[in-house]
Amino acid sequence: MPSATGEKLWIIPDGYIPELSSGALTSHESICVLNTASEDAQLSITIFFEDREPIEDIWEVVPARRTKHIRTSSLAKEGKSIPIAVPYAIEVKSDIPVIVQYSRLDATQAENALMSVIAYPVK
Amino acid sequence: MPSATGEKLWIIPDGYIPELSSGALTSHESICVLNTASEDAQLSITIFFEDREPIEDIWEVVPARRTKHIRTSSLAKEGKSIPIAVPYAIEVKSDIPVIVQYSRLDATQAENALMSVIAYPVK
Amino acid sequence: MPSATGEKLWIIPDGYIPELSSGALTSHESICVLNTASEDAQLSITIFFEDREPIEDIWEVVPARRTKHIRTSSLAKEGKSIPIAVPYAIEVKSDIPVIVQYSRLDATQAENALMSVIAYPVK
Amino acid sequence: MPSATGEKLWIIPDGYIPELSSGALTSHESICVLNTASEDAQLSITIFFEDREPIEDIWEVVPARRTKHIRTSSLAKEGKSIPIAVPYAIEVKSDIPVIVQYSRLDATQAENALMSVIAYPVK
Numbered sequence: 001m002p003s004a005t006g007e008k009l010w011i012i013p014d015g016y017i018p019e020l021s022s023g024a025l026t027s028h029e030s031i032c033v034l035n036t037a038s039e040d041a042q043l044s045i046t047i048f049f050e051d052r053e054p055i056e057d058i059w060e061v062v063p064a065r066r067t068k069h070i071r072t073s074s075l076a077k078e079g080k081s082i083p084i085a086v087p088y089a090i091e092v093k094s095d096i097p098v099i100v101q102y103s104r105l106d107a108t109q110a111e112n113a114l115m116s117v118i119a120y121p122v123k
Numbered sequence: 124m125p126s127a128t129g130e131k132l133w134i135i136p137d138g139y140i141p142e143l144s145s146g147a148l149t150s151h152e153s154i155c156v157l158n159t160a161s162e163d164a165q166l167s168i169t170i171f172f173e174d175r176e177p178i179e180d181i182w183e184v185v186p187a188r189r190t191k192h193i194r195t196s197s198l199a200k201e202g203k204s205i206p207i208a209v210p211y212a213i214e215v216k217s218d219i220p221v222i223v224q225y226s227r228l229d230a231t232q233a234e235n236a237l238m239s240v241i242a243y244p245v246k
Numbered sequence: 247m248p249s250a251t252g253e254k255l256w257i258i259p260d261g262y263i264p265e266l267s268s269g270a271l272t273s274h275e276s277i278c279v280l281n282t283a284s285e286d287a288q289l290s291i292t293i294f295f296e297d298r299e300p301i302e303d304i305w306e307v308v309p310a311r312r313t314k315h316i317r318t319s320s321l322a323k324e325g326k327s328i329p330i331a332v333p334y335a336i337e338v339k340s341d342i343p344v345i346v347q348y349s350r351l352d353a354t355q356a357e358n359a360l361m362s363v364i365a366y367p368v369k
Numbered sequence: 370m371p372s373a374t375g376e377k378l379w380i381i382p383d384g385y386i387p388e389l390s391s392g393a394l395t396s397h398e399s400i401c402v403l404n405t406a407s408e409d410a411q412l413s414i415t416i417f418f419e420d421r422e423p424i425e426d427i428w429e430v431v432p433a434r435r436t437k438h439i440r441t442s443s444l445a446k447e448g449k450s451i452p453i454a455v456p457y458a459i460e461v462k463s464d465i466p467v468i469v470q471y472s473r474l475d476a477t478q479a480e481n482a483l484m485s486v487i488a489y490p491v492k
Contacts, residue, residue, distance in 0.1 A: 335436035
């Protein structure tokens, strides 16, 4: 059976949803998760801010032997979502080991800018 | 004798081949591998998707004391390759330790965007 | 009680404040810190240069259960701050474990360029 | 006495010096090294290629308590240097622990693209 790979807790300190888009693409960020195991991974995502309480335990599922690229703008809980143009940070917990990468496409200008990091794995 | 350096299993959760190119350069992604050993490294690459079964065990060789920068668009097995504009993830297995970095040049717009990460090493 | 996560010492070798800005955004760099603990984190930041003595122990606080995205251009001690267009490096010490990411927006040209790394954790 | 921090062996698999520059800035890559110790660090840099023998043991010094941002285009040994527009990989050895980051500014187009990674530390 294919086994789980990675870690159960991942951190991304620099989250930011750009305010504007122009040109052919829309500004967005993605939390990209790979689940190599033969069972689904249950994620619990917490969003931290500079000046307000965290939004805790937003649930997502990554199916067995699949990747999922999650737009942060789609994350929501009890009517609360991440405001645009506000600095925040992301904690991803999983019930089985997974691997997490974070990427941002900034299309504020007509031409795009890209950044990406492997999230920090807590062991 | 020069010895092998790195790890035998590496993960890149955020793979994506941009749909369009404009300007002087072509959009592309590369899996960049370094083999510091005095023997060749046999790679087995598996591609994971969001909504379909993985493409497993695409074979590549990185010669002794050489680097190889592999375009993901060149990866193919039994007529299957990675479709453009689809989120995917990459697993690179090697029979001896190597080091893996992933970079993307997005030339969707006339001006380029670049991103790069050292892949996640599984120990 | 929420516990501290990460490490107490982080390094970023490639610091650089771009000289110019054009277009809608201003060039800047940020040291992005997440403190998951239920107590405040006391940071001590040291800036290293190529040709002069370091600026040592610039103090910052990251409140409990908050993130803080610190502009490097705002760092100052006894009238000394980081000059623009000069290569430097950053050491971030914390009294409790935190996680640190570094990002740079270069708006030298009308269109932006972005880069980001998780800082190197010293264990 | 300030102590050495980091590791003695670092790897960057994706090296590439862009062929062209346009606009206000010149395409370049930098190997950014921080030496936190109270003694100088002696570096030995080896460049690996896809189709030819490595260039081994190019020497550099990073002074005590200083950073050094080394342009890869400046690296040379016995008349050999890194050709432009050719994929290569970098190994940085140091006699004392240091921290290494690699960044590339691509100014092939009028607008810039940036990428950066913390090099892979071999422990």
